[in-house]
Amino acid sequence: MLNHGIKTYPMINPLHWGFNGTVEQHVSDNGSVQIPLKDDKDSVSFQDFVTENVPALKNDAKFKLDPKIFTGILQTMYLSTADYTKSFPIFYGREIVQFEDGVCTADWVRSDWTTKYNQDKKTGSFNKDAFNKDEAETHPENWPRLHPRTRYMSDSELNETHSDNRPVVIIMHGLAGGSHEPIIRSLAMHLSQIDNGRFQVVVLNTRGCARSKITTHALFTGLHTADIEHFALREKDRQPERNLYAVGCSFGALMLSNYLGRVGDKTPLKAAATLCNPWDMVLSADKLQNDFWSRNLFSKTITQFLVRLVKVNMGELEVPEGTEPSHPPTVENPEFYTFTKSNLKKAFKLTKIIEFDNMFTAPCLGFKSGIDYYKEATALNRIQNIAIPLLAINSKDDPVVGDVAIPQEFLNKNSNVLLCDTDLGGHLSYIQSDGDSWSTRALAQFFDSYDKNVL
Structure with a gap:
C-alpha cells in the first residue's frame, strides 16, 4: 500500500486563471521507454515520439481555451451544465457483454448509421421514425430505455461489429457516467472519424451505468477491473492480428491504470492513455471534502449520481434490514450487505463521496472506512507495474482531482509513463471556443499516430 508522501491534505490549491494553456511533459529521470517503429526505422523514446507526432502535447506547447471559461471551476461547471444535446451526434450500437459473474454493456460507434438513418451533417437531425422502429425491434424486455441515438443491435448488426478488423480503441468513462456524456461522445467522435475511420471505437459502460442493468448482487469499485481485462482479452481472441488500445477518463482512468498495474505485461493492449486520472484517491477525496469550491460545487452532485445509481438498481442490490455478511468481506470475495432501504434513505442526504463509500463500498470490501478503501485503490500503488506506453494528461486546475494528486514524484518508478x-x-473539460475539447482531439491524434508508426 502506498505511503502518501506527495503532500498531505491540501486545502485550497493556488488559483489558475486564464485561457492560454501550456503543456509540460514529465518522465522518469532515467528517460522514456524506447518504442520500435515500422518500416525499419530506428526506435525512438516514447517522449520523443509524442513530441514529434502529437504537436499539441509536446513540451511547452500552447493551447487556447474559451476566454469566457477562464478557470478550471468554470470549465468543469460548463461541461456539466451546457446544452450538448446537438453536439457530437454519433450513433451507438449497444451490446450486452456476458461475463461469468454478470453483464456489462458495450456501446460501439456505428458510423454507418449516419447513412442508414439519413443524418444531416450540419444539423445532426436524422430519420427518427426509422431509428425508433429498429430500436423497438431490438430492445430487450425489461431493460431501461437508452440515451438518444443509442439502441441495441440486432444479431446481424452484432456480427458485423464483431467481424470488423480495424484496430480498436476502448473508452472507459467517469464515475456514474457512460457513453452519453459529452466528453465521451467528443472523444468517440474524434477517434472514429480520424484518418477516414481508422479505428473501431467502443465505450465500455461500467455495470449499472448508462442505463444498463446490474444483474448480479455487486457494485463496481476502483479495485475491480476484471471487466476491462476480460473484454480486451475477448477482442484479442476474436481477431488476434489487430491492435487494441484503451483510454480512461476520470474514474475510468483510475480503473484502467489499476488494471494495467495489476496484469502487467499480460495485457493485450498495445498502448493506453488516461485523462484527468485521480491517481491518488486519498488526496483527491480530500480535495473534494476540504476545498471550499470543490466541496460546494461538485462533491454533492457526484455523490447523488452514485446514490441514484444505487436506487435504480435496488431490485438487484437490495438486502433485508439487519443483514450481516456471511463471511468476512475482502476485495477478492466482497459481500454487498449494506444495500438496505434504510441506508438508501439515509444516502439521499449525503453530500460527500467519502460518506457514500463509508456506507456502501468500504464495508462490502472489508475496509474500515472510505479512506482505507482509497489508500488501497490508489493507482500509484501499481504505477511501477504498467508494462505498456501510457500517456497521462492531467490539469493542475482540476477541481475534482487536485494538482497534488498528479504523480510527478512517482514517474521514476516507470519509464513507460x-x-x-x-x-x-x-476536470475532463479543456473547452475551446467552438464548444469542443482540446484534449479529445489531442488523444485522437496520439492513437492515430501510434497505430500508424509503431511496430
Missing part, C-alpha cells in the same frame, strides 16, 4: 500536465483545463 509519459505525463503531460497542463496549467489550465479543469
Whole structure:
C-alpha cells in the first residue's frame, strides 16, 4: 500500500486563471521507454515520439481555451451544465457483454448509421421514425430505455461489429457516467472519424451505468477491473492480428491504470492513455471534502449520481434490514450487505463521496472506512507495474482531482509513463471556443499516430 508522501491534505490549491494553456511533459529521470517503429526505422523514446507526432502535447506547447471559461471551476461547471444535446451526434450500437459473474454493456460507434438513418451533417437531425422502429425491434424486455441515438443491435448488426478488423480503441468513462456524456461522445467522435475511420471505437459502460442493468448482487469499485481485462482479452481472441488500445477518463482512468498495474505485461493492449486520472484517491477525496469550491460545487452532485445509481438498481442490490455478511468481506470475495432501504434513505442526504463509500463500498470490501478503501485503490500503488506506453494528461486546475494528486514524484518508478500536465483545463473539460475539447482531439491524434508508426 502506498505511503502518501506527495503532500498531505491540501486545502485550497493556488488559483489558475486564464485561457492560454501550456503543456509540460514529465518522465522518469532515467528517460522514456524506447518504442520500435515500422518500416525499419530506428526506435525512438516514447517522449520523443509524442513530441514529434502529437504537436499539441509536446513540451511547452500552447493551447487556447474559451476566454469566457477562464478557470478550471468554470470549465468543469460548463461541461456539466451546457446544452450538448446537438453536439457530437454519433450513433451507438449497444451490446450486452456476458461475463461469468454478470453483464456489462458495450456501446460501439456505428458510423454507418449516419447513412442508414439519413443524418444531416450540419444539423445532426436524422430519420427518427426509422431509428425508433429498429430500436423497438431490438430492445430487450425489461431493460431501461437508452440515451438518444443509442439502441441495441440486432444479431446481424452484432456480427458485423464483431467481424470488423480495424484496430480498436476502448473508452472507459467517469464515475456514474457512460457513453452519453459529452466528453465521451467528443472523444468517440474524434477517434472514429480520424484518418477516414481508422479505428473501431467502443465505450465500455461500467455495470449499472448508462442505463444498463446490474444483474448480479455487486457494485463496481476502483479495485475491480476484471471487466476491462476480460473484454480486451475477448477482442484479442476474436481477431488476434489487430491492435487494441484503451483510454480512461476520470474514474475510468483510475480503473484502467489499476488494471494495467495489476496484469502487467499480460495485457493485450498495445498502448493506453488516461485523462484527468485521480491517481491518488486519498488526496483527491480530500480535495473534494476540504476545498471550499470543490466541496460546494461538485462533491454533492457526484455523490447523488452514485446514490441514484444505487436506487435504480435496488431490485438487484437490495438486502433485508439487519443483514450481516456471511463471511468476512475482502476485495477478492466482497459481500454487498449494506444495500438496505434504510441506508438508501439515509444516502439521499449525503453530500460527500467519502460518506457514500463509508456506507456502501468500504464495508462490502472489508475496509474500515472510505479512506482505507482509497489508500488501497490508489493507482500509484501499481504505477511501477504498467508494462505498456501510457500517456497521462492531467490539469493542475482540476477541481475534482487536485494538482497534488498528479504523480510527478512517482514517474521514476516507470519509464513507460509519459505525463503531460497542463496549467489550465479543469476536470475532463479543456473547452475551446467552438464548444469542443482540446484534449479529445489531442488523444485522437496520439492513437492515430501510434497505430500508424509503431511496430
